[in-house]
Amino acid sequence: MSTLADQFSHDLSTLLRSGALEGSFADFVQLSGKNLEARTRRYDEWRSNRLKHGVWPFSTELQSGPGPEVTVIDEAGKQRTGVNFASQDYLGLAAHAGVRAAAIEAINQYGTHIAGAPVLQGNSSLSLRLQKALGEMVGLEHVVLFPTGWAAGYGVIAALVRDADHVVLDQYAHNCCVQGAMAATRKVHRARHLSTNGLVRHLPRIRAGDAKNAILVVTEGIFSMDGDSPDLAALQSACREYEATLLVDVAHDLGAVGPDGTGSLGLQGLHGKVDLVVGSFSKVFASNGGFVSTSSTAIREYLRPYAPSHTFSNAISPPQSAAVLMALEIVRSVEGEALRQKLHGVAQVLREALTAAGVVCLGKPGPIVPVLLGREALGRIMAALCFDRGVFANLVEYPAVSVGACRFRMQVMATHTPAQAQFAAEVTAWAYQLAKKLLAHPTSAGTAV
Ligand SMILES: Cc1ncc(COP(=O)(O)O)c(C=O)c1O
16 A cells, blocks of 8 residues: 555655645746846746746656657656647648658758748748638638748737727636737727637627727637637627627637548538637647738738738748648548547546546547646646646646646547556546645645555
8 A cells, every 4th residue: 555655766755845736837927026037037036946846847848749649758857758739730640651742742842941921931832822822722822821820810810900999808718818809909808718609798798888999709619728618609790790800710620620631620510601710720730820810801901911810920930831731631531520530439438537536637529638627736736646647637727728727738649559547547636636635735745555
Protein backbone atom coordinates (compact mmCIF):
# COMPACT_ATOMS: atom_id res chain seq x y z
CA MET A 1 0.00 0.00 0.00
CA SER A 2 1.44 3.39 -0.92
CA THR A 3 0.95 6.74 0.73
CA LEU A 4 -0.15 10.02 -0.80
CA ALA A 5 3.41 11.25 -0.43
CA ASP A 6 4.79 8.21 -2.28
CA GLN A 7 2.53 8.91 -5.20
CA PHE A 8 3.45 12.57 -5.35
CA SER A 9 7.14 12.87 -6.00
CA HIS A 10 7.24 16.51 -4.90
CA ASP A 11 7.61 17.53 -1.28
CA LEU A 12 4.00 18.55 -0.64
CA SER A 13 4.48 20.49 2.57
CA THR A 14 7.29 22.54 1.00
CA LEU A 15 5.15 23.08 -2.10
CA LEU A 16 2.20 24.24 -0.01
CA ARG A 17 4.35 26.70 1.92
CA SER A 18 6.19 27.93 -1.17
CA GLY A 19 3.37 30.08 -2.57
CA ALA A 20 3.77 28.32 -5.94
CA LEU A 21 0.17 27.13 -5.80
CA GLU A 22 -1.06 30.64 -5.07
CA GLY A 23 -1.56 33.70 -7.24
CA SER A 24 -2.28 34.00 -10.92
CA PHE A 25 -1.16 35.79 -14.06
CA ALA A 26 -3.96 38.26 -13.25
CA ASP A 27 -1.93 39.59 -10.32
CA PHE A 28 0.69 41.09 -12.61
CA VAL A 29 -1.40 42.74 -15.29
CA GLN A 30 -1.36 46.16 -13.65
CA LEU A 31 2.10 47.71 -13.82
CA SER A 32 3.21 51.00 -12.37
CA GLY A 33 6.46 52.84 -11.76
CA LYS A 34 8.83 54.57 -14.14
CA ASN A 35 11.25 51.72 -14.72
CA LEU A 36 9.75 49.38 -17.30
CA GLU A 37 12.18 46.56 -16.55
CA ALA A 38 11.83 46.73 -12.77
CA ARG A 39 8.06 46.53 -13.09
CA THR A 40 8.29 43.07 -14.61
CA ARG A 41 10.41 41.53 -11.85
CA ARG A 42 7.61 40.65 -9.44
CA TYR A 43 6.06 38.46 -12.14
CA ASP A 44 9.39 36.83 -12.88
CA GLU A 45 9.83 35.96 -9.19
CA TRP A 46 6.39 34.33 -9.12
CA ARG A 47 7.13 32.38 -12.31
CA SER A 48 10.56 31.25 -11.04
CA ASN A 49 9.01 30.08 -7.79
CA ARG A 50 6.53 27.92 -9.67
CA LEU A 51 9.34 26.56 -11.83
CA LYS A 52 11.46 25.77 -8.77
CA HIS A 53 8.60 23.83 -7.15
CA GLY A 54 7.67 21.82 -10.24
CA VAL A 55 4.34 23.46 -11.05
CA TRP A 56 5.24 25.45 -14.15
CA PRO A 57 3.88 23.44 -17.11
CA PHE A 58 4.22 26.12 -19.76
CA SER A 59 6.64 26.66 -22.66
CA THR A 60 7.83 23.06 -22.79
CA GLU A 61 10.08 21.82 -25.58
CA LEU A 62 8.95 19.16 -28.04
CA GLN A 63 11.70 16.81 -29.24
CA SER A 64 9.84 15.88 -32.44
CA GLY A 65 6.81 16.86 -34.49
CA PRO A 66 3.48 17.02 -32.63
CA GLY A 67 2.62 13.30 -32.91
CA PRO A 68 0.47 11.18 -30.59
CA GLU A 69 3.52 10.06 -28.64
CA VAL A 70 6.30 12.56 -27.98
CA THR A 71 9.23 13.40 -25.77
CA VAL A 72 8.91 16.70 -23.94
CA ILE A 73 11.33 18.70 -21.81
CA ASP A 74 9.88 21.17 -19.33
CA GLU A 75 11.47 24.51 -18.51
CA ALA A 76 13.11 23.02 -15.42
CA GLY A 77 14.87 20.48 -17.69
CA LYS A 78 12.76 17.44 -16.75
CA GLN A 79 12.28 15.10 -19.71
CA ARG A 80 9.38 12.69 -20.18
CA THR A 81 8.12 10.52 -23.03
CA GLY A 82 4.40 9.95 -23.19
CA VAL A 83 1.08 10.42 -24.92
CA ASN A 84 0.42 13.84 -26.34
CA PHE A 85 -2.98 15.44 -25.90
CA ALA A 86 -1.47 18.92 -25.77
CA SER A 87 -0.93 19.62 -29.48
CA GLN A 88 -3.46 20.98 -31.94
CA ASP A 89 -3.26 18.85 -35.05
CA TYR A 90 -6.71 17.32 -35.08
CA LEU A 91 -6.38 15.21 -38.24
CA GLY A 92 -2.67 14.52 -37.70
CA LEU A 93 -1.84 16.25 -40.98
CA ALA A 94 1.37 17.86 -39.74
CA ALA A 95 2.97 14.42 -40.16
CA HIS A 96 1.11 13.47 -43.37
CA ALA A 97 3.51 12.42 -46.13
CA GLY A 98 1.54 14.32 -48.81
CA VAL A 99 1.51 17.54 -46.79
CA ARG A 100 5.23 17.27 -46.11
CA ALA A 101 5.99 16.56 -49.76
CA ALA A 102 3.94 19.58 -50.87
CA ALA A 103 5.83 21.86 -48.48
CA ILE A 104 9.19 20.50 -49.63
CA GLU A 105 8.27 20.95 -53.28
CA ALA A 106 7.26 24.56 -52.56
CA ILE A 107 10.60 25.18 -50.86
CA ASN A 108 12.40 23.74 -53.85
CA GLN A 109 10.46 26.00 -56.19
CA TYR A 110 10.15 29.23 -54.15
CA GLY A 111 12.52 28.96 -51.19
CA THR A 112 11.40 29.37 -47.59
CA HIS A 113 10.09 32.90 -47.69
CA ILE A 114 8.02 35.20 -49.91
CA ALA A 115 9.67 38.39 -48.58
CA GLY A 116 6.75 40.77 -48.73
CA ALA A 117 3.36 41.66 -47.32
CA PRO A 118 0.52 40.48 -49.58
CA VAL A 119 -0.06 43.98 -50.97
CA LEU A 120 3.66 44.40 -51.69
CA GLN A 121 4.51 41.40 -53.84
CA GLY A 122 3.89 38.83 -51.09
CA ASN A 123 1.44 36.67 -53.06
CA SER A 124 2.49 33.49 -54.82
CA SER A 125 0.55 31.26 -57.19
CA LEU A 126 0.19 28.94 -54.17
CA SER A 127 -1.36 31.59 -51.89
CA LEU A 128 -3.74 32.68 -54.64
CA ARG A 129 -4.81 29.07 -55.23
CA LEU A 130 -5.26 28.70 -51.49
CA GLN A 131 -7.60 31.72 -51.35
CA LYS A 132 -9.74 30.20 -54.07
CA ALA A 133 -9.84 26.73 -52.49
CA LEU A 134 -10.74 28.16 -49.08
CA GLY A 135 -13.53 30.27 -50.58
CA GLU A 136 -15.02 27.06 -52.03
CA MET A 137 -14.59 25.13 -48.80
CA VAL A 138 -16.22 27.81 -46.63
CA GLY A 139 -18.85 28.72 -49.23
CA LEU A 140 -17.95 32.42 -49.06
CA GLU A 141 -15.85 33.06 -52.09
CA HIS A 142 -13.80 36.14 -51.13
CA VAL A 143 -10.86 35.26 -48.91
CA VAL A 144 -8.09 37.35 -47.35
CA LEU A 145 -5.10 35.52 -45.86
CA PHE A 146 -3.27 36.47 -42.67
CA PRO A 147 0.03 35.30 -41.16
CA THR A 148 -1.81 33.66 -38.21
CA GLY A 149 -5.34 32.99 -37.06
CA TRP A 150 -4.83 35.56 -34.31
CA ALA A 151 -3.91 38.17 -36.91
CA ALA A 152 -7.07 37.34 -38.88
CA GLY A 153 -9.43 37.76 -35.90
CA TYR A 154 -7.72 40.93 -34.75
CA GLY A 155 -7.32 42.36 -38.23
CA VAL A 156 -10.86 41.95 -39.49
CA ILE A 157 -12.35 43.68 -36.45
CA ALA A 158 -9.73 46.45 -36.38
CA ALA A 159 -10.39 47.05 -40.08
CA LEU A 160 -14.18 47.16 -40.04
CA VAL A 161 -15.21 48.55 -36.64
CA ARG A 162 -14.95 52.23 -35.68
CA ASP A 163 -15.27 53.90 -32.29
CA ALA A 164 -18.98 54.71 -32.65
CA ASP A 165 -19.75 51.04 -33.40
CA HIS A 166 -20.57 48.21 -31.01
CA VAL A 167 -19.04 44.76 -30.66
CA VAL A 168 -20.96 42.06 -28.78
CA LEU A 169 -18.75 39.10 -27.85
CA ASP A 170 -19.45 35.77 -26.23
CA GLN A 171 -17.66 35.85 -22.88
CA TYR A 172 -15.25 33.14 -24.10
CA ALA A 173 -14.53 34.60 -27.55
CA HIS A 174 -10.85 34.15 -28.38
CA ASN A 175 -8.31 36.77 -27.37
CA CYS A 176 -7.74 37.83 -31.00
CA CYS A 177 -11.33 39.03 -31.35
CA VAL A 178 -11.37 40.58 -27.88
CA GLN A 179 -8.18 42.53 -28.62
CA GLY A 180 -9.49 43.56 -32.05
CA ALA A 181 -12.72 44.80 -30.48
CA MET A 182 -10.93 46.71 -27.74
CA ALA A 183 -8.59 48.33 -30.25
CA ALA A 184 -11.52 49.42 -32.39
CA THR A 185 -14.12 50.74 -29.93
CA ARG A 186 -14.93 51.24 -26.27
CA LYS A 187 -18.45 49.96 -26.92
CA VAL A 188 -17.60 46.32 -26.25
CA HIS A 189 -20.35 44.18 -24.69
CA ARG A 190 -19.74 40.72 -23.23
CA ALA A 191 -22.51 38.11 -23.15
CA ARG A 192 -22.74 35.02 -20.95
CA HIS A 193 -21.02 32.08 -22.60
CA LEU A 194 -23.10 30.22 -25.17
CA SER A 195 -26.29 32.03 -24.22
CA THR A 196 -28.13 32.84 -27.44
CA ASN A 197 -30.48 34.99 -25.40
CA GLY A 198 -27.54 36.64 -23.71
CA LEU A 199 -26.02 37.68 -27.05
CA VAL A 200 -29.30 38.46 -28.75
CA ARG A 201 -30.61 40.45 -25.76
CA HIS A 202 -27.99 43.14 -26.45
CA LEU A 203 -29.23 43.81 -29.97
CA PRO A 204 -32.62 45.50 -29.37
CA ARG A 205 -31.14 47.43 -26.46
CA ILE A 206 -28.23 48.73 -28.55
CA ARG A 207 -30.46 49.45 -31.54
CA ALA A 208 -33.00 51.30 -29.39
CA GLY A 209 -30.28 53.74 -28.35
CA ASP A 210 -28.28 53.80 -31.56
CA ALA A 211 -29.94 53.44 -34.94
CA LYS A 212 -26.95 54.76 -36.88
CA ASN A 213 -23.87 52.72 -36.09
CA ALA A 214 -22.77 49.19 -36.81
CA ILE A 215 -23.03 46.21 -34.46
CA LEU A 216 -20.70 43.23 -34.82
CA VAL A 217 -21.57 40.00 -32.99
CA VAL A 218 -18.67 37.59 -32.40
CA THR A 219 -18.86 33.89 -31.60
CA GLU A 220 -17.01 30.63 -32.36
CA GLY A 221 -17.96 27.46 -34.23
CA ILE A 222 -16.47 25.33 -31.43
CA PHE A 223 -15.20 27.23 -28.42
CA SER A 224 -11.55 26.66 -27.77
CA MET A 225 -11.81 26.42 -24.00
CA ASP A 226 -15.09 24.59 -23.49
CA GLY A 227 -15.45 22.56 -26.69
CA ASP A 228 -19.09 23.62 -27.14
CA SER A 229 -21.02 25.32 -29.98
CA PRO A 230 -23.61 28.09 -30.09
CA ASP A 231 -26.88 28.09 -32.01
CA LEU A 232 -25.48 29.82 -35.08
CA ALA A 233 -28.76 29.98 -37.02
CA ALA A 234 -30.48 31.81 -34.16
CA LEU A 235 -27.57 34.25 -33.91
CA GLN A 236 -27.48 34.91 -37.64
CA SER A 237 -31.19 35.53 -37.85
CA ALA A 238 -31.14 37.90 -34.84
CA CYS A 239 -28.26 39.77 -36.49
CA ARG A 240 -30.32 40.19 -39.67
CA GLU A 241 -33.30 41.42 -37.68
CA TYR A 242 -31.28 44.17 -35.98
CA GLU A 243 -28.99 44.98 -38.91
CA ALA A 244 -25.97 43.58 -37.08
CA THR A 245 -23.16 41.53 -38.64
CA LEU A 246 -22.25 38.03 -37.40
CA LEU A 247 -18.62 36.89 -37.27
CA VAL A 248 -17.92 33.20 -36.57
CA ASP A 249 -14.41 32.04 -35.67
CA VAL A 250 -14.08 28.49 -37.01
CA ALA A 251 -10.50 27.86 -35.87
CA HIS A 252 -11.37 24.61 -34.08
CA ASP A 253 -14.13 23.17 -36.23
CA LEU A 254 -13.38 23.80 -39.90
CA GLY A 255 -11.97 20.55 -41.25
CA ALA A 256 -12.50 18.71 -37.97
CA VAL A 257 -16.28 18.33 -37.88
CA GLY A 258 -19.28 18.54 -40.17
CA PRO A 259 -20.09 17.15 -43.61
CA ASP A 260 -16.95 17.21 -45.78
CA GLY A 261 -15.23 19.04 -42.92
CA THR A 262 -17.39 22.14 -43.31
CA GLY A 263 -17.33 22.62 -39.55
CA SER A 264 -20.11 23.75 -37.23
CA LEU A 265 -21.53 25.91 -40.01
CA GLY A 266 -21.98 22.85 -42.22
CA LEU A 267 -23.36 20.84 -39.29
CA GLN A 268 -25.94 23.51 -38.60
CA GLY A 269 -26.96 23.94 -42.27
CA LEU A 270 -25.31 27.35 -42.52
CA HIS A 271 -22.54 26.62 -44.97
CA GLY A 272 -21.98 29.81 -46.98
CA LYS A 273 -24.77 31.58 -45.12
CA VAL A 274 -23.13 33.68 -42.39
CA ASP A 275 -21.75 37.19 -42.77
CA LEU A 276 -18.09 36.74 -41.87
CA VAL A 277 -15.99 33.68 -41.16
CA VAL A 278 -12.56 33.82 -39.52
CA GLY A 279 -10.30 30.80 -39.34
CA SER A 280 -6.88 29.48 -38.47
CA PHE A 281 -4.74 26.87 -40.21
CA SER A 282 -3.01 25.91 -36.99
CA LYS A 283 -5.46 23.30 -35.67
CA VAL A 284 -6.31 21.17 -38.72
CA PHE A 285 -4.35 22.49 -41.70
CA ALA A 286 -0.81 21.76 -40.51
CA SER A 287 0.57 25.28 -40.68
CA ASN A 288 0.59 28.74 -39.22
CA GLY A 289 -1.78 31.13 -40.97
CA GLY A 290 -5.34 32.38 -40.92
CA PHE A 291 -8.05 33.82 -43.10
CA VAL A 292 -11.22 35.84 -43.36
CA SER A 293 -13.93 34.68 -45.73
CA THR A 294 -16.88 36.76 -46.96
CA SER A 295 -19.41 36.87 -49.79
CA SER A 296 -18.72 40.60 -50.19
CA THR A 297 -16.15 41.80 -52.70
CA ALA A 298 -16.26 45.21 -51.00
CA ILE A 299 -15.28 43.76 -47.62
CA ARG A 300 -12.45 41.76 -49.17
CA GLU A 301 -11.10 44.83 -50.94
CA TYR A 302 -11.44 46.95 -47.78
CA LEU A 303 -9.56 44.43 -45.64
CA ARG A 304 -6.56 44.35 -47.94
CA PRO A 305 -5.35 47.89 -47.16
CA TYR A 306 -7.13 48.41 -43.79
CA ALA A 307 -6.61 45.19 -41.80
CA PRO A 308 -3.28 46.10 -40.16
CA SER A 309 -2.16 42.52 -39.52
CA HIS A 310 -2.65 41.72 -43.22
CA THR A 311 -1.37 44.96 -44.74
CA PHE A 312 1.69 45.45 -42.54
CA SER A 313 2.84 41.89 -41.99
CA ASN A 314 4.59 39.46 -44.32
CA ALA A 315 2.40 37.02 -46.18
CA ILE A 316 2.39 33.32 -45.29
CA SER A 317 5.33 31.60 -46.93
CA PRO A 318 5.12 29.30 -50.00
CA PRO A 319 5.70 26.10 -47.97
CA GLN A 320 2.93 27.19 -45.60
CA SER A 321 0.53 27.87 -48.49
CA ALA A 322 1.45 24.54 -50.09
CA ALA A 323 0.95 22.61 -46.83
CA VAL A 324 -2.46 24.19 -46.26
CA LEU A 325 -3.53 23.60 -49.87
CA MET A 326 -2.66 19.93 -49.60
CA ALA A 327 -4.28 19.68 -46.15
CA LEU A 328 -7.45 21.23 -47.62
CA GLU A 329 -7.48 18.68 -50.38
CA ILE A 330 -7.16 15.85 -47.85
CA VAL A 331 -9.80 17.36 -45.55
CA ARG A 332 -12.32 17.34 -48.40
CA SER A 333 -11.48 13.81 -49.58
CA VAL A 334 -12.55 10.31 -48.57
CA GLU A 335 -9.33 10.10 -46.58
CA GLY A 336 -10.34 13.26 -44.70
CA GLU A 337 -13.71 11.74 -43.82
CA ALA A 338 -11.98 8.60 -42.50
CA LEU A 339 -9.61 10.74 -40.42
CA ARG A 340 -12.54 12.68 -38.95
CA GLN A 341 -14.23 9.42 -38.01
CA LYS A 342 -11.07 8.21 -36.29
CA LEU A 343 -10.73 11.54 -34.49
CA HIS A 344 -14.29 11.37 -33.20
CA GLY A 345 -13.96 7.71 -32.23
CA VAL A 346 -10.86 8.38 -30.11
CA ALA A 347 -12.37 11.56 -28.62
CA GLN A 348 -15.38 9.53 -27.57
CA VAL A 349 -13.21 6.89 -25.90
CA LEU A 350 -11.38 9.63 -23.99
CA ARG A 351 -14.59 11.38 -22.92
CA GLU A 352 -16.30 8.17 -21.86
CA ALA A 353 -13.28 6.87 -19.96
CA LEU A 354 -12.89 10.18 -18.09
CA THR A 355 -16.59 10.28 -17.26
CA ALA A 356 -16.56 6.66 -16.09
CA ALA A 357 -13.65 7.54 -13.79
CA GLY A 358 -15.64 10.38 -12.23
CA VAL A 359 -14.04 13.27 -14.11
CA VAL A 360 -16.51 15.73 -15.60
CA CYS A 361 -15.78 16.92 -19.13
CA LEU A 362 -17.15 20.13 -20.59
CA GLY A 363 -18.55 20.64 -24.07
CA LYS A 364 -19.88 18.24 -26.63
CA PRO A 365 -18.26 15.38 -28.53
CA GLY A 366 -15.45 16.78 -30.71
CA PRO A 367 -11.69 17.22 -30.79
CA ILE A 368 -11.52 19.29 -27.59
CA VAL A 369 -12.03 17.45 -24.32
CA PRO A 370 -11.79 19.98 -21.49
CA VAL A 371 -11.88 19.06 -17.81
CA LEU A 372 -13.11 21.88 -15.57
CA LEU A 373 -10.98 22.07 -12.42
CA GLY A 374 -11.66 25.47 -10.90
CA ARG A 375 -8.87 26.18 -8.40
CA GLU A 376 -5.46 26.81 -9.95
CA ALA A 377 -3.77 24.87 -7.14
CA LEU A 378 -5.64 21.74 -8.18
CA GLY A 379 -4.69 22.23 -11.83
CA ARG A 380 -1.03 22.86 -11.04
CA ILE A 381 -0.63 19.69 -8.96
CA MET A 382 -2.62 17.65 -11.45
CA ALA A 383 -0.61 18.89 -14.44
CA ALA A 384 2.64 18.04 -12.61
CA LEU A 385 1.39 14.52 -11.82
CA CYS A 386 0.26 13.92 -15.40
CA PHE A 387 3.55 15.17 -16.83
CA ASP A 388 5.48 12.84 -14.50
CA ARG A 389 3.40 9.88 -15.66
CA GLY A 390 3.77 10.77 -19.34
CA VAL A 391 0.40 12.31 -20.15
CA PHE A 392 0.70 15.71 -21.80
CA ALA A 393 -2.28 18.07 -21.95
CA ASN A 394 -2.60 21.79 -21.40
CA LEU A 395 -3.26 23.40 -18.06
CA VAL A 396 -5.30 26.48 -18.94
CA GLU A 397 -5.21 29.34 -16.45
CA TYR A 398 -6.04 33.05 -16.61
CA PRO A 399 -5.85 34.92 -19.03
CA ALA A 400 -7.24 32.14 -21.27
CA VAL A 401 -10.03 31.58 -18.70
CA SER A 402 -11.21 33.47 -15.61
CA VAL A 403 -9.30 33.23 -12.33
CA GLY A 404 -10.59 30.23 -10.35
CA ALA A 405 -11.92 28.49 -13.47
CA CYS A 406 -8.86 26.67 -14.73
CA ARG A 407 -9.13 23.72 -17.04
CA PHE A 408 -7.08 20.72 -18.08
CA ARG A 409 -7.62 20.77 -21.83
CA MET A 410 -7.01 17.63 -23.84
CA GLN A 411 -6.98 17.79 -27.64
CA VAL A 412 -7.36 14.68 -29.71
CA MET A 413 -5.74 13.73 -33.02
CA ALA A 414 -6.98 11.22 -35.59
CA THR A 415 -3.63 9.48 -35.15
CA HIS A 416 -4.18 8.67 -31.47
CA THR A 417 -5.18 5.10 -30.68
CA PRO A 418 -8.12 4.23 -28.41
CA ALA A 419 -5.57 2.62 -26.06
CA GLN A 420 -3.70 5.95 -25.78
CA ALA A 421 -6.97 7.71 -24.96
CA GLN A 422 -7.80 5.07 -22.34
CA PHE A 423 -4.36 5.40 -20.74
CA ALA A 424 -4.56 9.22 -20.75
CA ALA A 425 -8.00 9.10 -19.13
CA GLU A 426 -6.78 6.72 -16.41
CA VAL A 427 -3.76 8.85 -15.56
CA THR A 428 -5.78 12.07 -15.68
CA ALA A 429 -8.46 10.66 -13.39
CA TRP A 430 -5.82 9.33 -10.99
CA ALA A 431 -4.05 12.72 -10.95
CA TYR A 432 -7.33 14.56 -10.44
CA GLN A 433 -8.38 12.44 -7.47
CA LEU A 434 -4.91 12.53 -5.93
CA ALA A 435 -4.56 16.31 -6.34
CA LYS A 436 -7.97 16.77 -4.72
CA LYS A 437 -6.99 14.56 -1.78
CA LEU A 438 -3.66 16.29 -1.30
CA LEU A 439 -5.32 19.69 -1.19
CA ALA A 440 -8.17 18.55 1.04
CA HIS A 441 -5.81 16.91 3.57
CA PRO A 442 -2.49 18.70 3.18
CA THR A 443 -1.19 17.40 6.51
CA SER A 444 -1.91 13.78 5.70
CA ALA A 445 0.55 13.19 2.90
CA GLY A 446 1.72 10.13 4.81
CA THR A 447 -1.77 8.61 4.81
CA ALA A 448 -2.05 5.23 3.11
CA VAL A 449 -4.19 5.21 -0.02
C1 LIG B 1 -10.77 30.26 -31.43
C2 LIG B 1 -9.40 30.65 -31.88
N1 LIG B 1 -9.25 31.65 -32.76
C3 LIG B 1 -8.05 32.01 -33.19
C4 LIG B 1 -6.90 31.41 -32.74
C5 LIG B 1 -5.57 31.89 -33.22
O1 LIG B 1 -5.06 31.02 -34.15
P1 LIG B 1 -3.50 30.94 -34.51
O2 LIG B 1 -2.90 29.98 -33.55
O3 LIG B 1 -3.50 30.49 -35.90
O4 LIG B 1 -2.95 32.32 -34.34
C6 LIG B 1 -6.99 30.37 -31.83
C7 LIG B 1 -5.75 29.67 -31.37
O5 LIG B 1 -5.57 29.29 -30.31
C8 LIG B 1 -8.27 29.98 -31.38
O6 LIG B 1 -8.40 29.02 -30.45
